[in-house]
Amino acid sequence: MKTKEYHIHIAPEFLFDQYDIFSYGYTPWVYLELKLKYNYYLNKAPNKTFEVNAKSLASIFATTKQSIYNSLNELVETGFLVKQKREYKLVDEAVCINKYRKVDTDKSTKPKFIKIYKWLFSDLISDIKREILPIENYRRMIIKCLRLYYYLLMHDGHCIVFDDEPSVQSTLTQTSLEKHIGSDHRVIKFLLNLLSVLGYIKIEDGIIYTLNNRTYNPDAFSYVKKESETAMSEKTVNVKSCEPDDETKKVPERFIGFCKTWDGQFISIIYYTPNKKNICTTTWCKGDGILPTLEESDIAENLRIHGRYSRYYNPKSYWDYDREVLSKTA
Helix, strand or coil, X not given: CCCCCCEEEECHHHHCCCCCCCCCCCXXXXXXHHHXXXXXXXXXXXXXXECCCHHHHHHHCCCCHHHHHHHHHHHHHHCCEEEECXXXXXXXXXXXXXXXXXXXCCCCCXXXXXXXXXXXXXXXXXXXXXXXXXXXXXXXXXXXXXXXXXXXXXXXXXXXXXXXXXXXXXXXXXXXXHHHHXXXXXXXXXXXXXXXXXXXXXXECCEEEEECCCCCCHHHCCCCCCCCCCCHHHCEEECCCCCCCCCEEECCCCXXXXXXXCCCCEEEEEEEECCCCEEEEEEEEECCCCCCCHHHHHHHHHHHHHCCCCCCXXXXXXXXXXXXXXXXXX
C-alpha cells in the first residue's frame, strides 16, 4: 500500500515538453500516472511488463479512450514506453530524454527533477475536475491547470528545494505565466483563480504564493473560518430562481457563502472543511450567464480567504453581505 509520503521524481523538461516531443497534450501526464503506479518496476524490475487500462486512464483525465491510446502510441514511438504484445514497460524519462536534449541551448537553472506525491496528484486532479467538468467544453482545462500548478512548484523550487516550507512567494506573475504556459491571459487568470479557490496557491496583492499541502497550516496563516453557533446542516436554501424545478438543497455544513464562476454560468457554494482545515467551493446551481462584477468578485474572494460567514442564503443575492462587519475586519 502506498503511503502518503510515496512520491516519484520526474524530469521537468519532459513534463512540460520543453523540446516539443509530443503532439498530444495528455502524453506526458499519462506517462506520469503510469510512473506513479509502476515506479517499483522501473527501479527494481525494469524488464517486467504490465497491462494498461485505457478506460481507467481516460476516467482519471476526463477524456476519451482514443486520446489515451494516442498518448500511449506516442510514448512508444518516442521511446518512453516499450510495447511487448499487449503489455508495456517503462523507460526512465530522465535517461530517455537525453536524445532530445538540445546541446548548449539549455541554460536554465531549473531543478533536475520534480518531486510528485501520489496522494497530492490524485487529490489535485479530483479537485480540478469537480470545478471544471460542470462547465461545458472545459475538459482540456484540466491538463492546463495541472501544467500551471506544477510549473509554479518547479519554477519556485517548492517541488524540492523548499519542500518543507509551508508557503513560497513566486517570482512569476500572470503576465510571465502567459509566456511560459502558452495560454492567453483569460485562461491563466481563470486557472490561477481556480487553484486559489481550491487552496493550492494563494494570491495576495497580485503576488502568487505556492502552498505546500504537506506542511501548510491554514490556522497559522489565513483561510480561517470563524465557527458559527448555528447548526449549519439544518439550513436549507431554495434555488427555484436559478433552476426550473422546485428542488430545495441543503446548505453544506459550515456554509460560508456563494460566488459566481468566472464566466457567470454557474453559482458555487463556499464552505469550510474542518478535516482539511480549508475553505472549498463546489458547484451549486446554474447562473445567469452574466460575468461577475468587480464588486462581486471582491466579495467572493473575501469570503474564500477570510471565511467570514454570510447571512444570505439566496444565490441570487449572495453579494448582500454585512458591509459594516467586513469594513471593520478587512
